[in-house]
Amino acid sequence: MASTSSQSAVVSRTRLARLALLALLLPLVGVAALFVGSSALAPDAVFWSLLHPHAAGVTHTIVWELRLPRVLIALGVGAGLAIAGALLQALFRNPLVDPYITGVAAGAALAAAIGFTLQVAFALVPALAFCGGLACAALVAVIGGNETPAGNLRLVLAGVAISALCSALVTLLLLHGGQANGMPILAWLAGGINGRGWIDLRWTAGYLGLGIASAFLQVHAVNLLRLGSVPAAGFGLPVARARFGVLVTASLITAACVAVSGIVGFVGLMVPHVVRRFVSGDARWLLAGSALAGGSVIVIADVLARSLMPPTEIPLGVLLALVGVPFFLSLTRRPVEL
């Protein structure tokens, strides 16, 4: 018993140390991102602006009105997509799924694009995206069905098919909208947080906060779902209700992210994998680690997106796909664990 406890304590300390590293990385990356941008600002001027939130001037405007909300949105989107990916991978017991492969993001994008076309208030776009994402996720889940290898294959195929259908419908919307309405939607779909500000952050934060809080309240259920539905039911988990709860939560988080940043792929796939290896696959550690690492990844990606080809900004989705596709392909070459 003593040896068991001491071994568990060592494992917990190691996980905690690694989680602490990720927790340290996040604010470092977040603050560093405030110093980088298309306008070259002196570091001391940025510091001064940060310490004087009520001051005025160009530097102050760039730091407080452009860069800070953008960094905060990047943190939220990264944390959200990584958590959503971790939830969906546990739910479907399939390490290859993420909000995009399960059709959640495509459904959310379609609903959001409809919202933009109809010019509904931005506050309602995440709600619309949530309905679209959940509908697609439920459809994919029904088609994918069970946890057998055949079910998992059907799930991925259904997700790809539904995503393709949603993309086609979005294209139709773009064509229907014409140049004037279509271009902003196209830019949004490419994925990125260019031009997002406090107002976008304010409307998204509520949905995102609710989703992330809900995810952390479901860690015990997520851990049991990792074991499979039969053992989970054996332990007393109401499996159908728990699965639906996780699906709703993942859809809500994805919808909030899609509404504000468009299609930003691969974070939900890559980050949980890395965190699972680096910290733990236990949902308590995995969700926390994914939130921290996902936030850092998107902040770094956003910095690169706006500084690699100035003055052009590379869409975030494009940049992440460049890194994400080789990662995805590398997953097929080695055994992956949930």
Added chain:
Amino acid sequence: MLRGENLAVHYGTRRIFSSVNLGVSPGRFIALVGPNGSGKSSLLRVLAGLQKPAAGSVVSQGSSMLIAPSANPPADLTPFDLAAYGLALRRKPWQWGLPPAGHARIAAALERCSLTAHASSCVANLSAGEVQRAWIAAALAVDTDTLLIDEPTTHLDVRYQIEILHTLKALTQSGIAVVAAMHDLTLAARFADDVALLADGRLVCGSPADILTPALLSDAFGITVSLHRHPEEGYLICLPR
């Protein structure tokens, strides 16, 4: 205590079994035997409450848990984690850590399954028999009264087969009931208090000597089985011809 009354399972138009009655009393070890496709796994799922029967009902006093052979836990889990996951449902969602009483409960369950030395080893580093025992320990940690085990000896070599069955037998002595779907009739005769033979949609249950007869086995499996007694321990040895 667990009792299935007049149970029937159909898949589409295919009738698997009907009018099945099975009572599981505390401390009994029931070996569920029968040909492939006779519905052993379905019956276990129905008894566990995981599958709705086409007819009949399951009356349960106490808790039961089904352990399936295909249930491979994630490789990074330890037997301790596995049991802790089960116990976690008894805590509020925001109570992430395991209280000291939970630690003691899991340690006791692991001890009963001779897994104390492997409590913190990843499942990937355990043998198939140890993984089976980890599932059983997890079930014990949540105070399961009836263990429903689908093919507990599958994928195990003879040593681990005997070990897991000794573990299950020892558990029955502390009042836990075990229903194990098995293929090896000799092991069933040696370890079970009762044998339930499910074949051709019907179930007959009784002592090993009553059920493991040449006539019943021939009807069930369609082959001749010769029966012998172990010279020292006296249990039945079933040899298919």
